[in-house]
Amino acid sequence: MKTIESSPNFKHYWLIVKRRWLSALTVFVSVFVLLSIVAIFKKPTYLAEGKLKFERTNTTSTLTGVGTEIGKLEPLVQDKSNPLYTEAEVIRSVPVVNKTLSTLKLKDEHGLPLKSKVFLKRLTVKESTGADVLDISFKDMNPGTAAKVVNTIMAIYLEHNISAHRAQAAAARKFLEKQVPNAELIVRKAEAELARFKEKYQVVSLQEEVNQAVGIIAELQKQISATQYNLANVDAQSQAIRKQLGMNAQYAVTMTSLSQSSGVQDLLKEIQQLESQLAAKGTVLQDDHPQIIDLKEKLKSLKELLQQRITMVAGTTQPQPNQNFQLGLLQQQLSGKLVELESTRLGLANQVNTLFRLQTAYKERLNNLPRLEQYQRQLERKVQAAQSTYSLLLQKLQESQIAENQNVGNASLISPAEVPEEPTTSLKMLYLIAGLLSSIAALASVYVLEARDKSIKTVDEAKELLDLTLLGIIPVAGKPKKALRGYEELELDSQKIVVRDTPRSPMSEAYRMLRANLKFMNADKELKVIVVTSSVPKEGKSTVATNLAVAMAQTERKVLLIDGDLHRPTQHKIWGLTNSQGLSNLIVGQAEIKKAIKNVMDNLDVLTSGVVPPSPASLLDSKRMAALMETFVANYDFVIVDAPSLNVAADAATLGQMADGVLFVVRPGVVDAVNAAFAKELLEKSGQNVLGQVVNGVISQNEPYSYYYFTEEDYPQPSIRTQESGSLVKY
Structure with a gap:
C-alpha cells in the first residue's frame, strides 16, 4: 500500500x-x-577545546554548612531552562570577552585589535550531553593561539565566578549589618509593650488565673448559699419573736432599754403612787380642791420628766405614752433574743452582699480574661517573631561573614585546552561540504x-485543471530535446500536415484517433461544424485543425477548412496559398465563394481568412456570416473552423454559436493555468458546447505514465465510450 x-x-x-x-x-x-x-x-583553522565542571552545590559550603545557597545552580524557570545555559552566556559576556582580548592582545588578519563580534564567532560554548560540563572551544589559524585563548577565557571566568559569589556574600553581609540593629530595636519595643500590658492588668499567668477564678467563684457560690440559708433561719426566728412580742426588733430594743432604766422605772413608780393618791383623794375631794390640783400638777411634772427620760433612753423612737414600760422577765428575754437575732440577720445580710460583690468582680475578671489572653498572645507573638527575626539575622550575618572569606565558586577546571595538531576540516571534507551545498x-x-x-506541463494537469473530456493526445513533432528548449510552435512548417505527409507516423495515428473520438461523441446527431480554438497563441490549434481536416477528408467525406482567425491568419501559410481573397472578402461581398475556396487535396477545400479587416468581431457576428455557414453546411459533410485564441479575441465564442461544438486545444509548456481556466470559464459563460480538449505537443518523456508513449511499431488503440458515464477511455 x-x-x-x-x-x-x-x-x-x-x-x-x-x-x-x-x-x-x-x-x-x-x-x-x-x-x-x-x-x-582558504587557510586551515585549528580548534582547541577545554572543559569546565559545574557543581549543583558548592562542596566547601556543604561541608561548612555556610553559604550553601550562594553557588547553587538552579534555573529561574523550572522545566524550561538549564542553568548551564546561563553560565555559557556569562562566559560569552562582554566583560569576560573584553578582558580576554585585552590580556592576550589578539589581532585580526589586518593586524588590528580583534573585535569582540569576530571573537564570539570563533568561540563556541556548549553543554556536554548528560553531564554538568561546559565544552569551550575556539578556532584560529594558529593552534597555539587557539589553546591559549581557551585556557585564558576559562581562567578569567573562574576568577569572575569566585569574585561574583564573594560579591554576593559581601552584599548580603552589608545588608544584614544594617538590618540587625533595627531588628534588635523591634524586639525591645515588643518586650516593653508586653511588660506594660502585664503591669497594667496585673497579669502573671492568665491560664492559672482562669483556673483559680473558676474555683473561687464556685467557692463563693457555696458560701452565698450557706449564708442565705442561715439568714433565712434567723429571719424566721425573728419573725416568730416579733409576733409574740407584737413589736419589731427596734421597738423591742427600746422597750427593753426603758424597762431596764432605773430612772424611768423610779419615775413610773412615783407616777403610779401619785395616780393612786389622786384616785383615793378624788373619791372624797372635788377636782378643784387644792390637794387634787397639787397632785395633778405633780403628776404632770413627773410625766414630763418621764417623757424626757424616755427620749434620752429611746432616742428617736418614741413609745406610746400610755404603753407599759415595764416588761416581764420573759418579755425581756424575748426582746433580747430578738435583738440578738436582728443583729445576726444584719450580719448575715451584709455577708451575702459582700459575697455577691466578690463573685461579680471575679466574674467580670473572668469574662475579661479571654480578651486579655488574646491580646497577650498577640503581644507574645510579636515578641517571638521579633526575637526569631533578630536571631535569624544575627545568624545569617555570622554566616555571610564566614562565606565572604571562603571560596564559594561552583565551577572548576577539569580539562585544559591542548595545542591541536590537525586542522578542523580536511580538503576532502571541504569538497564534500561544497558538493552538499551545491546540491x-x-x-x-x-x-x-x-x-x-505556472504553465501546464503534463496531460494529467490539463485534465485535472480543465475537467474536460480528453479527445486526443498529439505527440510533439521531431525529437523531444528541441521541444524541451522552449516548446516552439513552428506553425509555418509545411510538414505540420503530418496526416498527409507521414500517414504512418504516431502523430498521424493520434489525429485519426481524434477523428474517431469525435465520431463517437454523439451517436444520434453527427457533428458537422467544429470550431477549433485555444487559450493562447502558439498552442498549435491551426495545426490541429489542419490535420483533423485531412484525417476527415481521408474518410472520403467532403471537408471545408475555414481560417476564422482574422487577427493572425495561418492556414494560407500552411497550405502555401495566396490570401488575397478569403472569408473576410466573402462576408463583405467582395468575392465569390467558388473563387475564394480552394481545393488542396481530395475531398478537402480551404477557405483562407482573406484581407485582415479593422474590426473582425463585427464581421464574424454578422448575418452574412451566419448565411455563409448555412451554405457551407449544406455543401460539405464537415466544416472545421480555425478560430483565434480566446485571450486574443472572443471570436471563437461567436463562431461557436454557429457550430455544433468547440474543440479546445491545450499545449503543455505554452499555456499556464490562469489563461486556461479563464478560457474555459469564458466558453462556459457564453453557453458553448465544448466537445472536449486535445492536448497537443505532448513530450512522452515528460509524462508519468507509459500509455502516453508513442512508437512507430506500437500504435494506441481507439478509445471507446463507456455506457455508464459517457466518458472516453484512456489510450
Whole structure:
C-alpha cells in the first residue's frame, strides 16, 4: 500500500528533474567550482577545546554548612531552562570577552585589535550531553593561539565566578549589618509593650488565673448559699419573736432599754403612787380642791420628766405614752433574743452582699480574661517573631561573614585546552561540504523555477485543471530535446500536415484517433461544424485543425477548412496559398465563394481568412456570416473552423454559436493555468458546447505514465465510450 501511494509522488519529482536537469546541473557546477576555489585558497583553522565542571552545590559550603545557597545552580524557570545555559552566556559576556582580548592582545588578519563580534564567532560554548560540563572551544589559524585563548577565557571566568559569589556574600553581609540593629530595636519595643500590658492588668499567668477564678467563684457560690440559708433561719426566728412580742426588733430594743432604766422605772413608780393618791383623794375631794390640783400638777411634772427620760433612753423612737414600760422577765428575754437575732440577720445580710460583690468582680475578671489572653498572645507573638527575626539575622550575618572569606565558586577546571595538531576540516571534507551545498543550491534553483513556472506541463494537469473530456493526445513533432528548449510552435512548417505527409507516423495515428473520438461523441446527431480554438497563441490549434481536416477528408467525406482567425491568419501559410481573397472578402461581398475556396487535396477545400479587416468581431457576428455557414453546411459533410485564441479575441465564442461544438486545444509548456481556466470559464459563460480538449505537443518523456508513449511499431488503440458515464477511455 505504501508503494502505491508514494509512486505518483516519485514520478512527479522525477519529471521535474527531467525538465530542469540542465538548469540544476548548471547551478550545481557553478556553485561547486566556486566553493572548491574558496576551499583551496582558504587557510586551515585549528580548534582547541577545554572543559569546565559545574557543581549543583558548592562542596566547601556543604561541608561548612555556610553559604550553601550562594553557588547553587538552579534555573529561574523550572522545566524550561538549564542553568548551564546561563553560565555559557556569562562566559560569552562582554566583560569576560573584553578582558580576554585585552590580556592576550589578539589581532585580526589586518593586524588590528580583534573585535569582540569576530571573537564570539570563533568561540563556541556548549553543554556536554548528560553531564554538568561546559565544552569551550575556539578556532584560529594558529593552534597555539587557539589553546591559549581557551585556557585564558576559562581562567578569567573562574576568577569572575569566585569574585561574583564573594560579591554576593559581601552584599548580603552589608545588608544584614544594617538590618540587625533595627531588628534588635523591634524586639525591645515588643518586650516593653508586653511588660506594660502585664503591669497594667496585673497579669502573671492568665491560664492559672482562669483556673483559680473558676474555683473561687464556685467557692463563693457555696458560701452565698450557706449564708442565705442561715439568714433565712434567723429571719424566721425573728419573725416568730416579733409576733409574740407584737413589736419589731427596734421597738423591742427600746422597750427593753426603758424597762431596764432605773430612772424611768423610779419615775413610773412615783407616777403610779401619785395616780393612786389622786384616785383615793378624788373619791372624797372635788377636782378643784387644792390637794387634787397639787397632785395633778405633780403628776404632770413627773410625766414630763418621764417623757424626757424616755427620749434620752429611746432616742428617736418614741413609745406610746400610755404603753407599759415595764416588761416581764420573759418579755425581756424575748426582746433580747430578738435583738440578738436582728443583729445576726444584719450580719448575715451584709455577708451575702459582700459575697455577691466578690463573685461579680471575679466574674467580670473572668469574662475579661479571654480578651486579655488574646491580646497577650498577640503581644507574645510579636515578641517571638521579633526575637526569631533578630536571631535569624544575627545568624545569617555570622554566616555571610564566614562565606565572604571562603571560596564559594561552583565551577572548576577539569580539562585544559591542548595545542591541536590537525586542522578542523580536511580538503576532502571541504569538497564534500561544497558538493552538499551545491546540491542544495541546485535543488533550490529547481524549486524556484518550478514555483515561477505556472504553465501546464503534463496531460494529467490539463485534465485535472480543465475537467474536460480528453479527445486526443498529439505527440510533439521531431525529437523531444528541441521541444524541451522552449516548446516552439513552428506553425509555418509545411510538414505540420503530418496526416498527409507521414500517414504512418504516431502523430498521424493520434489525429485519426481524434477523428474517431469525435465520431463517437454523439451517436444520434453527427457533428458537422467544429470550431477549433485555444487559450493562447502558439498552442498549435491551426495545426490541429489542419490535420483533423485531412484525417476527415481521408474518410472520403467532403471537408471545408475555414481560417476564422482574422487577427493572425495561418492556414494560407500552411497550405502555401495566396490570401488575397478569403472569408473576410466573402462576408463583405467582395468575392465569390467558388473563387475564394480552394481545393488542396481530395475531398478537402480551404477557405483562407482573406484581407485582415479593422474590426473582425463585427464581421464574424454578422448575418452574412451566419448565411455563409448555412451554405457551407449544406455543401460539405464537415466544416472545421480555425478560430483565434480566446485571450486574443472572443471570436471563437461567436463562431461557436454557429457550430455544433468547440474543440479546445491545450499545449503543455505554452499555456499556464490562469489563461486556461479563464478560457474555459469564458466558453462556459457564453453557453458553448465544448466537445472536449486535445492536448497537443505532448513530450512522452515528460509524462508519468507509459500509455502516453508513442512508437512507430506500437500504435494506441481507439478509445471507446463507456455506457455508464459517457466518458472516453484512456489510450
